[in-house]
Amino acid sequence: MKLNYQITPAPQAATIPVVLLHGLFGKQDNLGLLKQHLMTQYSVISVDLRNHGLSEWHSEMNYHAMGEDILALLAQLHIPQAHLIGHSMGGKAAMAVAIQQPTQVASLTVADIAPVSYQQDRHSAVFAALQTVAKKPEVTSRKDADTLMSQHLAEPSVRQFLLKSFSNDSPSHWQFNLDTLATHYSDIMGWPFSADQQYPGPVLFIKGGASDYLQPEHQPAIMNHFPNATARVIPSCGHWLHAEKPALFNGIVERFLQQVS
Incomplete structure (x- = not known):
């Protein structure tokens, strides 16, 4: 599965790169403001997920497949470990990578989505x-x-x-x-991993204060999969928090990456 991507050069050789993953109906430049913010400190790889943007189309669309796509891209680029940042569907894809190959994920940042199945009529x-x-x-x-x-x-x-x-x-x-x-909408809104599949590394969940995608009842599922997870809330913004409050969102992500690097 061939993914379209853009990569910025690493400002310093020892820096672990950052991978940015967009949400449903999006493409790799959706997280462009975050990319611009981080590229002075990290090599940043912006990806079009399968069936989006300029990446290949495929009849299969689920989180096992999306996770395998990202792992194949990291192998292609000879990247042994990366920080993963994903919004919405891209956040679930990032979580899938972390669960499937935890040693290849240095940290995980998930924007306004939980590792749960959602109702089937949201879109x-x-x-x-x-x-x-x-x-x-x-x-x-x-x-x-x-x-x-x-x-x-x-x-x-x-x-x-x-x-x-x-x-x-x-x-x-x-x-x-x-x-x-x-x-495959039910697969996109679903979550295929069992509660005992874990990523033990550092995880940050960022919630839009006015969004209903992350709820208190999701906390057990989050902690089952990600026992070292922490959370931040950005007030007065919805699901597209990275676009509504970019300065605040970018700052939260930057500080988290500095803490775990």
């Missing part, structure tokens, strides 16, 4: 909006796509996030594999 309006555009081959502009999507999605910020992946080079208008994401 029904998003899929409806995306599929409305996909069924209209005559749509050639983001403006027209935005108008169509507004029939299903009232929030302009959500539409603008999705429209970052609008492309006339794709038959579906989207740079992500919409059909496979819809088919």
Whole structure:
């Protein structure tokens, strides 16, 4: 499975690199502000996960496969160990890597997601909006796509996030594999690992204060998998905390990496 990625050179040879993993419907530049913040201290690898961005499309879409993709990329780049940072689906993919190969993960930062299964209708309006555009081959502009999507999605910020992946080079208008994401949505919202599978290294969970993705009832699952986990809350922001409060988010991540390096 060939993943598209961008890598910045290491500012110093001994630095363990950082891998950034985006969320569902995203691509590698979604965490661009964090990349710019960290690249003066670390080599940073921004990745398009399978079926997203410019990475290969594949009919399989689950966290075992995504974890194996990332491990294969690290092997390709001759990187024995990395700090992993993931948002939402990318956070679950990062957790999957840490559980499958804990010695290859120097630390884990998870943004606004828990190692649990979520309800299956969280993105029904998003899929409806995306599929409305996909069924209209005559749509050639983001403006027209935005108008169509507004029939299903009232929030302009959500539409603008999705429209970052609008492309006339794709038959579906989207740079992500919409059909496979819809088919395997239950796998994406699920969590396939048993409670006894652990990563013992340092872990930071960062929650958006107004988001419902990380809840107190998720704490037992978190501690089962990640006994050395700590948490921070960024107030007055939602699920896209890295975009809503970038300075605060970036500072929290930087300080954590300094503590564990």
